[in-house]
Amino acid sequence: MSELVKATAISGFPEWLPNMRLVEEQFIDTIRRQYQLYGFTPIETAAVERLEVLLAKGEMQRQIYTVGKPEEGAERDDDKNALGLHFDLTVPLARYVAQHSEKLMFPFRRYQIQKVWRGERAQRGRYREFYQCDIDIVGRTSLDLIHDAEMPCVINSVFSKLPVPEFRVRVSNRRILSGLIEGSGLAPSQYESVLRAVDKSQHAGLEKTEAELVKEQVDASVIPAILELIQAKTMDAARQIFAKANAPVAGLDELDQVLENAVALGMPEHRLEVDFSIARGLDYYTGTIYETFIEGYEQMGSVCSGGRYDDLTSFFTKQKFPGVGVSIGLSRLLAVALEAGTVTADKHTPTQVLVTAQDRQRFLKEYLGFAKLLREAGIPTEVYHESKGLGQQFGYAATAGVRFAVIAGEQEIADKTVAVKDLSDRSQETIPRSELAGYLLAKLQA
Amino acid sequence: MSELVKATAISGFPEWLPNMRLVEEQFIDTIRRQYQLYGFTPIETAAVERLEVLLAKGEMQRQIYTVGKPEEGAERDDDKNALGLHFDLTVPLARYVAQHSEKLMFPFRRYQIQKVWRGERAQRGRYREFYQCDIDIVGRTSLDLIHDAEMPCVINSVFSKLPVPEFRVRVSNRRILSGLIEGSGLAPSQYESVLRAVDKSQHAGLEKTEAELVKEQVDASVIPAILELIQAKTMDAARQIFAKANAPVAGLDELDQVLENAVALGMPEHRLEVDFSIARGLDYYTGTIYETFIEGYEQMGSVCSGGRYDDLTSFFTKQKFPGVGVSIGLSRLLAVALEAGTVTADKHTPTQVLVTAQDRQRFLKEYLGFAKLLREAGIPTEVYHESKGLGQQFGYAATAGVRFAVIAGEQEIADKTVAVKDLSDRSQETIPRSELAGYLLAKLQA
Structure with a gap:
């Protein structure tokens, strides 16, 4: 190289x-x-405009950037075709x-x-x-x-x-x-x-x-x-x-x-x-x-x-x-x-929900399914795919400015439930899986 | 000149x-x-990127447009600072x-x-x-x-x-x-x-x-x-x-x-x-x-x-x-x-309601007030300010792809009502002025 x-x-x-x-x-x-x-x-x-358009008012004080082509230069070099931004x-x-x-x-x-x-x-x-x-x-x-x-x-x-x-x-x-x-x-x-x-x-x-x-x-x-x-x-x-x-x-x-x-x-x-x-x-x-x-x-x-x-x-x-x-x-x-200070640039992503992966090996399809469900409901969602512990996954969400984390392990999968953690106040609720999208939509619109 | x-x-x-x-x-x-x-x-x-960045992969086949400044040319003319789009x-x-x-x-x-x-x-x-x-x-x-x-x-x-x-x-x-x-x-x-x-x-x-x-x-x-x-x-x-x-x-x-x-x-x-x-x-x-x-x-x-x-x-x-x-x-x-043919470019403006001017001389303030009301309700609205008859005002709305026209003359102003014409089916209704925004919102969301 x-x-x-x-x-x-x-x-x-x-x-x-x-x-x-x-x-x-x-x-x-x-x-x-x-x-x-x-x-x-x-x-x-x-x-891009023709230079003669940009210069019509004699605005040289605006310091115009010209645009040129190294390859085909010859054919367009006349003043009529000179270009600028x-x-x-x-x-x-x-x-x-x-x-x-x-x-x-x-x-x-x-x-x-x-x-x-x-x-x-x-x-x-x-x-x-x-x-x-x-x-x-x-x-x-x-x-x-x-x-x-x-x-x-x-x-x-x-x-x-x-x-x-x-x-x-x-x-x-x-x-x-x-x-x-x-x-x-x-x-x-x-x-x-x-x-x-x-x-x-x-x-x-x-x-x-x-x-x-x-x-x-x-x-x-x-x-x-x-x-x-x-x-x-x-x-x-x-x-x-x-x-x-x-x-x-x-x-x-x-x-x-x-x-x-x-x-x-x-x-x-x-x-x-x-x-x-x-x-x-x-x-x-x-x-x-x-x-x-x-x-x-x-x-x-x-x-x-x-x-x-x-x-x-x-x-x-x-x-x-x-x-x-x-x-x-x-x-x-x-x-x-x-x-x-009227704007705070504390979000790094439009994502509002992170689907965490507690047991990716066994339940990846379920996690992907949660994401599908939430996106269909119009909620920007990301699935965590790195091999990291749950704590680090919450940390990622918090740093990125993602408010909710969805969690499902063996118990939740068996019960057809999911846990939802609100990272803004660290509260957590377990709800039926079928209510996930509605629950989050209500929270996000509140 | x-x-x-x-x-x-x-x-x-x-x-x-x-x-x-x-x-x-x-x-x-x-x-x-x-x-x-x-x-x-x-x-x-x-x-704009530095040319050496654009050329890093040797992509000359992409025909890069170069960017130059006629005035300050000298100071930036070295290759390191050459720019391209x-x-x-x-x-x-x-x-x-x-x-x-x-x-x-x-x-x-x-x-x-x-x-x-x-x-x-x-x-x-x-x-x-x-x-x-x-x-x-x-x-x-x-x-x-x-x-x-x-x-x-x-x-x-x-x-x-x-x-x-x-x-x-x-x-x-x-x-x-x-x-x-x-x-x-x-x-x-x-x-x-x-x-x-x-x-x-x-x-x-x-x-x-x-x-x-x-x-x-x-x-x-x-x-x-x-x-x-x-x-x-x-x-x-x-x-x-x-x-x-x-x-x-x-x-x-x-x-x-x-x-x-x-x-x-x-x-x-x-x-x-x-x-x-x-x-x-x-x-x-x-x-x-x-x-x-x-x-x-x-x-x-x-x-x-x-x-x-x-x-x-x-x-x-x-x-x-x-x-x-x-x-x-x-x-x-x-x-x-x-x-x-899956897109039809038949709208020329985001405007959804045209406030027509039947008697601009006397009622301009009322017309401006209608526009204010509708914009506050989130409805893109325009007021007609040319000196033309009502028929030509409807024609303008139809050509521009504006669906509703709001009409108020002496009678409506006195009664605190407005007439709303739906140009998509030429129907027209007279409603209390206080209901105007709600009426149009419902029609537009239907």
Whole structure:
């Protein structure tokens, strides 16, 4: 045999042990179920896109991983066919909608839960491969503002069902800030500088933000209003600032409507917060914007963000597809839940019952029969097949996080009974074999 | 705006519309649920592995897609850090077990459902990106033969729950053929030629197989026994061939035991078939081997294959990890189910109830309230927000595959009632609003 290949991790590509993967699967199932409750339909796109698709928006900052084939290189080497791994699920959605628009029903409500890849420098909480869980509602030509109100409700439904601490959805609207600077003679190109400065204001503080706005040559007459707005905590406060500045209030009116309808749709008011200091500077949103923070873990950043965009597919088609959507950063969310201790990864298997083998030589068929019975009743079951004593078999079950052990020796087999040990409290009962499945189902559902 | 980027498919990277993705998700959920019932625990590995890991077995025939980063290329360009996309889930499992063996519980029963990538020439039913759904049981040092008996049972449980036609699991054991040629002075290197010839025998027919064996310089004294064995349909027939050839029967004994225990574990005998003509020539199996065929679609090939291997991790560690496993080729299986018509992809959304908007202007809040109510009861619900008449709203629901429409106009709102239309039979009932969720839950569960 030749030299051994070292089996080591690749930096930035995290891999869970089974106990954490079980938690991750549970998160994904919950998210998916809630997305479905709101009528979102699943799509999955290829991990690989043509590079010209990925680069359509000029997103080189996402550090795209290219994909190449060593063998057939020559035949596919031209730029048109160069491939890369997708770095988010929004560009693939745009390409998908443009490509399949004639076969989709609009408004197109889709969810998409997939890994994405970014060649960023790996650091704590920042991965090169990670899960995103997206929903978007895409209209053909137009999309009613009511859909903006659905987003906080879906976020609320998802996060209420997940084992995470209390959370808040912060909402604003890009049009508010643009309304404020509109009359001030600011060039459109400066708008982005303002957005960036506002985006950073929560970390930077007011003084630095003011300095930033001055440096970006924002009109001196607008700066006080911007700084006031960033600090405003209510719609009323914002309206007063706008009245003073004599600025157009279309953005505030939109936000009002979104808030009102979100509450009608079931969004609890205490989890919905206007926050004029969020701006989502680098993204291409045009209206409502969202960020979600876990209370006590605000410094870890938003765990679910998104917004309204006027035209999803402008790089692919001249038809207009406006949309609104949010994306849950599952990896970051899991990190928060772990740090907060709201998830305990103490199960290493989905198995709920271990059929122990007291006398495998004589009774193997019976043990296999118990497993068959329990699986038919829908109970995840394992049979112990190592040559170990009963004590070690219980130990295996306890370590793996399996709650029940089924035991049958000579006596039980003769009596057509089984003993069931509950490892959570070490209690044990002997019951007729015919009642085994029903007994365990009742225990597990209690 | 600059030139538009064309949104087109990449050959070999299939992408479903929502109706098919709904079916695919349903298949995956069923497979996963059955895997869990047998105590398999989930893992997911990074899509990307180091090239030296992927090439450890010299599997260049799998046409590996390489992964590179245009920006930081220089720093990672050395061979040790070159990356590629995984082409199956077995090599990643081997690397995972070798890397994490100290933290895993053995026997390690894992399932893994992920996409894999192969740079093969695209053709009908052969994709470059596709799903595999694997289970393996990996022992440390040793693994009891009983685990070989579990595989057909899991396959049976999975396929019984899936909307696919009747199926059969064919089983053999690599040791049978090697027992037959062992005493015949055949060189070990010739064993692979025999395996390949046997593998092709079902398509090639007996005459061509004989010619092939002659061409491969298989000992003339063994060829008649091999040809007889390929045609044998029972264990008895095989034992007679072995008695005549005076060959060792260890392989037959193992197979006998696997068959017997599989039946004890619940495998229906009529779906379990010995088939000495399967050999799985290219894979590294050392004992039991499995192939699964859908009745009437045998020509589409095996939809679930696998086997026992003596040592999973020999390329990564000197510790011994024997294992047994099977892999469902989900994409091929879906293709068979579609061709057989056992799946009908007639739903475009998980939504089960559409809340129609008869008078959106006045009653939007009520409509949103209905949706809230139904979602809280766990019923996937959508509210219609386009400005269209009721007839078009029913049409939307019918096309999307949504069964129920909830209707409320002035009269219903005043009476605190709602009308519910069942689009499957066009029937309609008016009920008190307070009974809406219960009424629909009962209808949906009926």
